[in-house]
Amino acid sequence: MKNNPLVSVYIPCKDYARFLSQAIESVLLQTYEDWELIIFDEGSSDDTAKIGKYFQSKNPAKIQFIKNDKPMGLQKLANYVLGIAKGKYMIRLDADDWLDEIALYLMVHKLENSKNAGIIYGNYYYTNEDGKVLGVELRHKLGDEDAVGYLPPHGACTMFNTRALKSVGGYSEDVNAQDGWDLWYKLSNRIQAINIHTPLFFYRQHNKSLSRDNQRLLNARSKIFENLSNKLKGDYEPTVLAVIPVKESYPDFPDVPYQEVNGHSLLEIAITNAYNSSKVNTVIVSSESKRVLDFSLKLENEGKVPQHMRLLRDEKVKSDQIPIKDFMVSGANMYYEQNGLFPDIVTYLSLHAINRKAGHIDKALNVLRMTEADSVVSVTEEREPIFSYGRNGLELFNPGRFQDLSFDREKLYRFNGSIISTWWEILDSSTLFGNKIAYIEMTLMDSMQLRNEVMLKNYKAQSQ
8 A cells, every 4th residue: 555644534513412432443453544534513512522532531542522512514514524534535434333443444445446536335234223234235347237326425434635625625514414425526526536345434323313304415416516517607507498388187186287386377387487497598388288378378367477478388288198209309399490599408397396496496406517428317216116027926126124224236216296407409310308317306295296185285285
């Protein structure tokens, strides 16, 4: 190993005193010994300070304890560590997790022997609150199994080159959740990222685990992509067309676009939602019903929605017989007739997605720009066990769900019907999605589709 570089390990802890000793001891037991450890008490009300001070007193040359009366938050704390860390490499260990004794050695050894690498991460063990191993997370192999670049490493226990972190301005402090996505997209195109197949740490699952706060993580990722997209802004911004297909009535849901929620029609909500996106330039309402288009014009004339385009489809071709791609292509063709060129990106927006926000649309478009994807779809993670039929009957596809675990290789996502964004060149020459499909995840509540009168009635009752 070259130069025997120092590694800066830091442990943030807020009221996790019952786990903290095991986390610290896992650093002390590392076969690789050239490390420094910085322990942070993030305003704890338990014995965190007592434990931190004890370990510092045992090895003051290598262990530093810092008490914050008020929590700094993970991102600000990480930037603070950047300013005081002595190591060539830096890694965060959460107070409720612990390292395998060979973790630092394997990561440093591989980084030092990989010329252009500056990020490394490994697989890990899931454990219950008592530390019993529940399973092993086997991450997808970089380059081989993730051509889109949409599977960043775990936020904790990923080792970074400290100088590389500083060169990109460290962590974004307006993101308030532990997540690997921030640095991944800042660094992945600047320095090589590599992974290790060996499980390197133990990831404890318990009720207070921050990674279980799915809404918070999704909001944080939206902010991350918005920040990164803003940094890409130049003299040319891709033009974005949003197409809202509208079927006037269904057998169990008549007069769909005119139905109101909180005093606003579903069509008004959908058009306003689209134009509230900071990325959408033009909106087309597409329908085989002239009455629908007259209604959209009425909304426009009354100042309830911004000016938009209207496309009357052939009445002989019913909406439920037209693939989504045809809605998007016909909208793009109309855009071409009006502007003399095609939009760069075409986005399908469902009329029925009542809880979709402009932020979801922005996130989809940001992801499309930040990744190598041909298209982006909105999805909901399937969190129930799923079976497929095999030779011996039903075969369980995602057994981890029976342990309340979400293994990367078992994750299933279903299209929630809300958003599809595709580059026009893909839509024009290929399928709806192309070959590389990225996604944005939406919660079950945000994914709700009003498909019949009963759902509408229940939603109105809940909204009051």
